[in-house]
Amino acid sequence: xxxxSRLAIVPFVSVDRMMKLVLAIGVERFLTELxxxxxxxxxxxxxxxxxxxxxxxxxxxxxxxxxxxDGKMYGFKYVNGHPKNxxxxxxxxxxxxxxxxxxxxxxxxxxxxxxLTALRTAATSAVAAxxxxxxxxxxxxxxxNGAQSxxxxxxxxxxxxVDKLRLYDIDRSASEKCARNLAAKGFDITICSTGQDAVEGxxxxxxVTADKQYAxxxxxxxxxxxxxxxxxxxxxxxxxxxxxxxxxxxxIFVEFPPQTRIEGExxxxxxxxxxxxxxxxxTGKAQGRKTKExxxxxxxxxxxxxxxxALRYVRDQLQATGLYEELDLLxxxxxxxxxxxxxxxxxxxxxA
Ligand SMILES: NC(=O)c1ccc[n+]([C@@H]2O[C@H](COP(=O)([O-])OP(=O)(O)OC[C@H]3O[C@@H](n4cnc5c(N)ncnc54)[C@H](O)[C@@H]3O)[C@@H](O)[C@H]2O)c1
Numbered sequence: 494x495x496x497x498s499r500l501a502i503v504p505f506v507s508v509d510r511m512m513k514l515v516l517a518i519g520v521e522r523f524l525t526e527l528x529x530x531x532x533x534x535x536x537x538x539x540x541x542x543x544x545x546x547x548x549x550x551x552x553x554x555x556x557x558x559x560x561x562x563d564g565k566m567y568g569f570k571y572v573n574g575h576p577k578n579x580x581x582x583x584x585x586x587x588x589x590x591x592x593x594x595x596x597x598x599x600x601x602x603x604x605x606x607x608x609l610t611a612l613r614t615a616a617t618s619a620v621a622a623x624x625x626x627x628x629x630x631x632x633x634x635x636x637x638n639g640a641q642s643x644x645x646x647x648x649x650x651x652x653x654x655v656d657k658l659r660l661y662d663i664d665r666s667a668s669e670k671c672a673r674n675l676a677a678k679g680f681d682i683t684i685c686s687t688g689q690d691a692v693e694g695x696x697x698x699x700x701v702t703a704d705k706q707y708a709x710x711x712x713x714x715x716x717x718x719x720x721x722x723x724x725x726x727x728x729x730x731x732x733x734x735x736x737x738x739x740x741x742x743x744x745i746f747v748e749f750p751p752q753t754r755i756e757g758e759x760x761x762x763x764x765x766x767x768x769x770x771x772x773x774x775x776t777g778k779a780q781g782r783k784t785k786e787x788x789x790x791x792x793x794x795x796x797x798x799x800x801x802x803a804l805r806y807v808r809d810q811l812q813a814t815g816l817y818e819e820l821d822l823l824x825x826x827x828x829x830x831x832x833x834x835x836x837x838x839x840x841x842x843x844x845a
Contacts (some may be wrong), residue, residue, distance in 0.1 A: 497821040504811055505820035506604035516809070517610065517742045521651040525645075528616040528652055530802040538772035540564060540670040541798055545752035548729075553577050554705070555729055556834070562799035567593045568801040570606055574729060576703040577602030579802075584640060585703045592804040597753060602808045603820060606800065611641050613803040614795060615648035617748075620699060622653055624774045624781035625746060625789040630696035632657035636688050636710050637726055645699050646675055657681045661691035662702075689715055700734045701725040707761075708720045711740040718786040720729035727758050728794040735762045735790075743788040746781075747770055748796035757792040768792070 506514065515523050534541070543715060546559040554575030563569060570590035575738050576613035622630070633655045635642050639662070649655040658680050658770040660668040668684045670748035685691040692698050692715050701711045703726060716722065716739050718794060727733035735758050745768045759766060771791075782789055811817050826835035 494607035498825045500599075501823050502819045504602050504808075504817040504823040505602045505822075506602070506811075506817050507604045507805060508608065510603050510806075510811035510816045510818065511608050513812060514522040514810060515612070515814065517814055518614075518810065520644075522646055524619070524648045525651050527803060527806050528620050528648070529611055530806045531613065531616055531799050532620050532775060532788070533842070534563070534568045534798045534805075535772045535775045538770075538776075538798070541801075543749055543797070544708050545749070545755060546797060548756075549706060550730070555739055559795075559800055561801050562595060563801070565595055566601070566801070566805065567595050568797070568799040568804045570610070570797070571608065572606070572795075574703075574724065574732075576740070577703050578599075579639065579703065579743050583654075586640065587595070590800055590804055592801075592808055599803065599823065602811075603822065604804065604807055606803070609803050610795075610800070611644040612648075613799045614641060614725060615775040616652075616798050617795075618645060618699065618725060618791065618793060619648040621771055621791040621793070622649065622721055622723060623748060623757060624771075626653065626697050626793060627782065627785065630655055630721070631697060632659065633687075633693040633697040634659045634661065634685075634691040634695045634744075635671070635699045635701065636661045638667040638699060639703060640709050641701045641725065642667075642671045643674045645701060645723075646671075646680065646827040647678060649697065650678065650680065655697065657695075659681075659683050659691045659693065659695060661685045692716070695720070696841075697721045697723060699725060700727075702734060705729070705732050707731060707733050709736050710734040711739055716742070716788060717726045718788060720788055721782075722788065722790045724758050724790060724791045728756050732756075733761060734760050737751050739788075740766075740790065743790035744783075745767065745790045745792055747792050748775065748794060748799075752796060753792055753794050756794045757793055758790070764786040773784055782841060807816060 572588040592602040
């Protein structure tokens, strides 16, 4: 077979290359640099094409497409959410994504995004907490100690200096796995036997459980004044983590309201319940934390611009690291209109 032309090639980052990339850069530095890209894109929020993600719901989960564009580049992510998967040896969340050039429509990058989603979700949570969590926060509860949990912990340490963790999961072996994975990362870690125990004395509560129902991971009595809640696991219609009364006591910050009102904790509230958009806080149009006593809630669902930022960040690392493969993805006949001729000529090539 003849070699594909340069125009046929799209850089591809496999899971193997993504792991090598994260390890080569260092997970803390990766999260910090990715957080800067995410924040940069939130600051230019108004120029992005924005739409609630396109969700296809089924009995056991959801498959979603998350597109956006800044006018120069276009990105999308394919992502699923299937809480039952974990019990069958599969990931709850898997993803891959594409970055493309708006000028030609040609893809510039195809990459795994399962690991990248965990990194971008954690980086986004930490960026939000920079504006919302109490100053000098050190202790964080993490409720739900699955695939996302270590990434969350490391991002909060790298960006905010959080170094005390109180872990809780209904499955203690998940907390033990999380503590083991974080053992060399400089945390003081306590494994707790209830959610109530986990939130004792913390500045920040991260909920990152997976369950396809209106769950009550936090009840009203568990949340004292001054706490920041980073609610990550409630991200689908009928899939929430917080008791409604907590929402009524909190100042709520969201990514893109039209999507969060469908998917976030605020699906439990009236459609006009006041929320503040994160980009407005980052650009100084709205205030983040105002008082020490205030309860702040980041109602995270994950928005397309965060994936766009992650795709952009990964693409910017390719040249220096060489950690990608060349994928023969795009048909490129010698004469653009001779697509069929290319097929005919291929039939005449000797079999490889
Ligand atoms: N907001 C976002 O941007 C975003 C991004 C990625 C994932 N998520 C969501 O985060 C959640 C966690 O994802 P994951 O990949 O870590 O899933 P996972 O299946 O790997 O882990 C979930 C953990 O939650 C635990 N759990 C379930 N119910 C619990 C309860 N009532 N109390 C305590 N622990 C409980 C499970 O035992 C499991 O260990 C999912 O709901 C996923 O959809 C959100």
